[in-house]
Structure formats: structure tokens, C-alpha cells
Amino acid sequence: MAAPHADDAPAPAGRMITLTCDRPAAGGTFVARHEGRVVFVRGSAPAETVIARLVEDPQEAAKARFWRAEAVEVLEPSTDRVPTVWPEAGTDGVGGADWAHIALPAQRRIATEVLQELLSRAKVTTFPPEDAQVEPAPGDRDGLGWRTRVRYAVDAAGRVGMRGWRSHDVRPVGSDPLAVRAISELDLPSWTPPRGTEALDVIAPSDGPVAVVIIGRDLDPAALELPARLDGVDVSVQNSSGLHPVRGDGTVREKVGERSFVVAQTGFWQSHRLAAELLAEVVAADLGVREGDTVWDLYGGVGLFAAGAARAAGAAGSVVSVEGGTRATALATRNLGDLPGARAENGDCTQWVKRAITSGARPNRVVLDPPRAGAGAELMRLLCEAVGERIVYVSCEPSTLARDLAAAEAAGWRVADLRAVDLFPHTHHIESIAVLERTA
Ligand SMILES: C[S@@+](CC[C@H](N)C(=O)[O-])C[C@H]1O[C@@H](n2cnc3c(N)ncnc32)[C@H](O)[C@@H]1O
Structure with missing residues (x-):
């Protein structure tokens, strides 16, 4: 990891400096050095020399061990740079497409590098980081026209x-x-x-x-x-x-296979037009639910993964979708209404799991799909203690995924599989699905 600069003066915001960017960093930036100081540069690409404008990091306003900058002019372009797919996005433009100027295959190569580095840095040891590869969503040719x-x-x-x-x-x-x-x-x-x-x-x-x-x-x-x-x-x-x-x-209404889900207009649903179907299939295959299983779908939204698990567990099984939003929980109850053995409960996942375990509940299989902050140490510890066979972790933030996978390994689990899919083309974000199994 890059060492902080000895002098932690804040970035002189607005000053232009020439930088040569090197490897990618988490968050979609590229690492450059200026007079020994690490600068994270947005809007650039690997092995590229740019004129960049320093920006103040609002989180480190008083002092800055690292500086941040955004590329305003390319002096020597990266071989990965292409004409942007969205000229209105990027530095001095709109947000939401921070890699629109990078060739699509290169975006996936760079995201793979970042993912592998995060897994190595978190000391995930049971899954070879080099096996983690970001793949395109099946059927997505140009990374355009996906946002719903x-x-x-x-x-x-x-x-x-x-x-x-x-x-x-x-x-x-x-x-x-x-x-x-x-x-x-x-x-x-x-x-x-x-x-x-x-x-x-x-x-x-x-x-x-x-x-x-x-x-x-x-x-x-x-x-x-x-x-x-x-x-x-x-x-x-x-x-x-x-x-x-x-x-x-x-x-x-969102259709996934033959099933229709009702979602609040302001509620969460996977944004890529192919995401819900793809993730539902991958999660169902990875969970491998058998008839009669007890399954928890944590951070369950309106019941997307719970529906697949409930079909496989049948009337003899028990599937609970746990969701923090009251409206989403009510809609999950409605969406799961025809599936015997399935129900939705409202609450904070960590607190809900703690209570369920205290009252003796022991699920065979759990899927969790937390927001970017991830599950965190307490929930991972509780799940690693209580879950019988398998945990499937769906993540939109690889840094917290890597942290939580390392916590599971420390508690005696192994990462049996990890897939990463480019469900946010032309941005640095990726979706990952990890499968955890008990080692003994
Ligand atoms: C990434 S979404 C996943 C939803 C669902 N799995 C899907 O794919 O449609 C995360 C969900 O977790 C919920 N959530 C966030 N923090 C939570 C918490 N602490 N406890 C329970 N639910 C939470 C959000 O309201 C949101 O519906």
C-alpha cells in the first residue's frame, strides 16, 4: 500500500499539476505520485500522463495524507483510453460514468486488478485471488442501455x-x-x-x-x-x-422468469436490466436449497432471492426474508404470499439474527446482499456460528466483501467460489457473489 506523505498539508485545491498515473485504486481512481506524495486521480487511465486539478477531500479537509485530483487534459494517453461513450460525463461533466473513456474490456481488466488486490490485502487465503475475474453480464455487448x-x-x-x-x-x-x-x-x-x-x-x-x-x-x-x-x-x-x-x-412490476415482483417506485431493485434475473439464477444455484431446508435471505428487499429459495425448500421448508425497510418488507410479504413456508420480517439484520439465534434458530443456508457498508464483523461472526452449511454473499462493494470474507475465514469457513460480474458498465462498480462453506 502507498505510504502517506510525511507532510500532511491539504491539497491546494484548484492547482494544476502534471501526473503520470500508474495502477488502479479502489473507488475508480488511478495512483500517481507528486513530489513523493500519493495522488488519487479520477478521470484518468493506467499508464497515462495528464494535467490534473487538485481537489480537496471533504473527509480530510484539515489535513491530507494523500491528495486527490481530477484529470482535465490528457498529455500522453493510455492505450486503454477510447473516445468516451458519454461526452457529457466525467471531469467538469456529470457523474455516474467515471470509466466511460476506458475501453470496455480494459474496464473489466482494471476492475479485476482492483478486486484481486482487495482480496490479497484483506488476506483472503482460501480462494486464489487470481481466480477472481470480472466477467460481462451474459448478453451485454457494449455496456450501453442497461440502467433501469x-x-x-x-x-x-x-x-x-x-x-x-x-x-x-x-x-x-x-x-x-x-x-x-x-x-x-x-x-x-x-x-x-x-x-x-x-x-x-x-x-x-x-x-x-x-x-x-x-x-x-x-x-x-x-x-x-x-x-x-x-x-x-x-x-x-x-x-x-x-x-x-x-x-x-x-x-x-419486475418480472424475473415467470414470477412478477411488486417494487415501490422509490424502493430498491437491481439497476441493470439483466441483473435481477442473473443474480437470482446464480444465487439459486450457489445456495443449492433442498426440500425442507431452513433459509434466511438477509437484506432481502422485496423477496427476490427468498422466492427462489422458497420454491426449492417447498412447503416443508422455512424461508425468511429480512429487510430493514417497512415498505419493502410489506411488498416482500405480498410477493412471497403464494409460497408456502416463506415469510418476510422487518428489522435490522444483525439484531434480527442475534434474536433468532438466541431463540434457537439454526438455518442450513443463508444469502445476504448488504448495501456498500457490507455485513460487518458482528453479523459475520453470528452467521459463521449459526449457519449449518452454506452462506452466499452478494456484494456491490468489493472492499467490504473482502473484509467480511476474511472474517469468515478466521471463523473457520472457506471461500468455495467467487464470481464478479460487470453489472455497472462504464463505472468502476462491480457486483460479486461469493460462496462460503464450513471447513469442518
Ligand atoms: C443491495 S439491496 C438488496 C435487496 C435484494 N436482495 C434485491 O436484490 O433486490 C440491500 C437491501 O438491504 C436493506 N437494508 C439496508 N441496511 C439494512 C439493515 N441494517 N438491516 C436490514 N436491511 C437493510 C435495504 O433497504 C435494501 O433493500
């Missing part, structure tokens, strides 16, 4: 754009090439939404109409006049008192 959920920001003048990179400014945007066609076709950036609108969420589900949520603290849903461009679109208003469906019921 997009948030637009609206400025004080009513212009629809997107937030800038590392900034709250609203930048104009024409279209989002990463969004699915149903979202692009609505062309919301050319709309002037009602006065007081602060943001627009647009959701293109796999089943049923597109939904638009018009967000603004003081918006009055009763006063909303819907423009022709929103004909056929479900519309809700989210103001300071909550979500108010104007057309539709505030939910969308």
Missing part, C-alpha cells in the same frame, strides 16, 4: 440535468447512453417540470409502464397538470409528507 433507474436533478430555473462529478451543481445533459431506451425516449432533460421540482426519478421496469416520481418538498400533487409526454407513464409526487401516486399505485 435514473435520477435527474432540477436546478432553481427548472432545468433538468444531472449532478456534476463530486458536486451538487446541476449540469445540463442531453441523454444518458447508459439508460434503457424507455428512459431515453421520455427525453426528460427537454421538459420543464412543475415549479418547485428538485429531482425526477424515472424507473423503467421489466413489466408494465415506466414510472416518473416528481420530487420537491413543497409540491402539491392535486395541482399537478400532466404533460402529454407522460401519457402512458405512471406518475407520483414525492413531497415532504411522502409519496403521492397521481397515476398508478406508486409501485412498479
Whole structure:
């Protein structure tokens, strides 16, 4: 790991320096050195020389052991650099596509390097880091047109754009090439939404109409006049008192195989159009649920993985989806309603597991899909004690996954398999699925 600079003066924000970037670092940046100090550079690529603008790290405002910078001009391009797929994104543009200027196969090679480095650094020993490879989602050819959920920001003048990179400014945007066609076709950036609108969420589900949520603290849903461009679109208003469906019921429908899931318009669902189906298949195969098994689906959302487990466990089994959001839990109860032996419970996963274990519960198999912060030491310890056979860990943040896998190894488990899939093309994010088994 790069050593901190002896002098921890904060970055002189705004100053331009010339940097040659070397290896990738977690978070989508590339490592360069300036007068012995490590600088993490955004918007660059491996083995590339750039003029970069120093930025202040808000988390280290008073002192900075490392500096941060963003590339503003390329002097000697990386062989991985290509014309960006989204010219409006990147330094001085909008966020959400930080690797749009890197060739797609190179993005996956770089993400693989980062993943392997994180596993090595966390001292994961039971799975060879070199076997961890980031693969494309099957059927994804160009990494475009995948995002089914997009948030637009609206400025004080009513212009629809997107937030800038590392900034709250609203930048104009024409279209989002990463969004699915149903979202692009609505062309919301050319709309002037009602006065007081602060943001627009647009959701293109796999089943049923597109939904638009018009967000603004003081918006009055009763006063909303819907423009022709929103004909056929479900519309809700989210103001300071909550979500108010104007057309539709505030939910969308997502089809996975033959099954339909009801999801709140503002609730979590996997963003890539291929993700839910792919992850549901991989998790079902990795969990290997047998009839009569007891299974927990932790951080279960609206019951995506619990549904597959419940089908395999049958009426003799017991499957519980545990979810922190009350609305998502209610929808999981609805989505799992026809599956005997399946139910959804609301609560913090760590607290719920602690209580379940205290009352004697011992699941055979557990799937967990936490947010970026990961499961953490306490939940991993509890699961490693209580789970009989297998834990499948779905993760959108490889650094916390690596940390939690190392904790499981220390508790006597081994990483039997690890797959990483590029479910966020043209960004540095990846999705991983790890299988943990008891060593004895
Ligand atoms: C990455 S999503 C996964 C959802 C689901 N597995 C899916 O694929 O649709 C994480 C979920 O965990 C929930 N969550 C976050 N923190 C939680 C906590 N401490 N306890 C329980 N649920 C939590 C979120 O509300 C969200 O639904």
C-alpha cells in the first residue's frame, strides 16, 4: 500500500499539476505520485500522463495524507483510453460514468486488478485471488442501455440535468447512453417540470409502464397538470409528507422468469436490466436449497432471492426474508404470499439474527446482499456460528466483501467460489457473489 506523505498539508485545491498515473485504486481512481506524495486521480487511465486539478477531500479537509485530483487534459494517453461513450460525463461533466473513456474490456481488466488486490490485502487465503475475474453480464455487448433507474436533478430555473462529478451543481445533459431506451425516449432533460421540482426519478421496469416520481418538498400533487409526454407513464409526487401516486399505485412490476415482483417506485431493485434475473439464477444455484431446508435471505428487499429459495425448500421448508425497510418488507410479504413456508420480517439484520439465534434458530443456508457498508464483523461472526452449511454473499462493494470474507475465514469457513460480474458498465462498480462453506 502507498505510504502517506510525511507532510500532511491539504491539497491546494484548484492547482494544476502534471501526473503520470500508474495502477488502479479502489473507488475508480488511478495512483500517481507528486513530489513523493500519493495522488488519487479520477478521470484518468493506467499508464497515462495528464494535467490534473487538485481537489480537496471533504473527509480530510484539515489535513491530507494523500491528495486527490481530477484529470482535465490528457498529455500522453493510455492505450486503454477510447473516445468516451458519454461526452457529457466525467471531469467538469456529470457523474455516474467515471470509466466511460476506458475501453470496455480494459474496464473489466482494471476492475479485476482492483478486486484481486482487495482480496490479497484483506488476506483472503482460501480462494486464489487470481481466480477472481470480472466477467460481462451474459448478453451485454457494449455496456450501453442497461440502467433501469435514473435520477435527474432540477436546478432553481427548472432545468433538468444531472449532478456534476463530486458536486451538487446541476449540469445540463442531453441523454444518458447508459439508460434503457424507455428512459431515453421520455427525453426528460427537454421538459420543464412543475415549479418547485428538485429531482425526477424515472424507473423503467421489466413489466408494465415506466414510472416518473416528481420530487420537491413543497409540491402539491392535486395541482399537478400532466404533460402529454407522460401519457402512458405512471406518475407520483414525492413531497415532504411522502409519496403521492397521481397515476398508478406508486409501485412498479419486475418480472424475473415467470414470477412478477411488486417494487415501490422509490424502493430498491437491481439497476441493470439483466441483473435481477442473473443474480437470482446464480444465487439459486450457489445456495443449492433442498426440500425442507431452513433459509434466511438477509437484506432481502422485496423477496427476490427468498422466492427462489422458497420454491426449492417447498412447503416443508422455512424461508425468511429480512429487510430493514417497512415498505419493502410489506411488498416482500405480498410477493412471497403464494409460497408456502416463506415469510418476510422487518428489522435490522444483525439484531434480527442475534434474536433468532438466541431463540434457537439454526438455518442450513443463508444469502445476504448488504448495501456498500457490507455485513460487518458482528453479523459475520453470528452467521459463521449459526449457519449449518452454506452462506452466499452478494456484494456491490468489493472492499467490504473482502473484509467480511476474511472474517469468515478466521471463523473457520472457506471461500468455495467467487464470481464478479460487470453489472455497472462504464463505472468502476462491480457486483460479486461469493460462496462460503464450513471447513469442518
Ligand atoms: C443491495 S439491496 C438488496 C435487496 C435484494 N436482495 C434485491 O436484490 O433486490 C440491500 C437491501 O438491504 C436493506 N437494508 C439496508 N441496511 C439494512 C439493515 N441494517 N438491516 C436490514 N436491511 C437493510 C435495504 O433497504 C435494501 O433493500
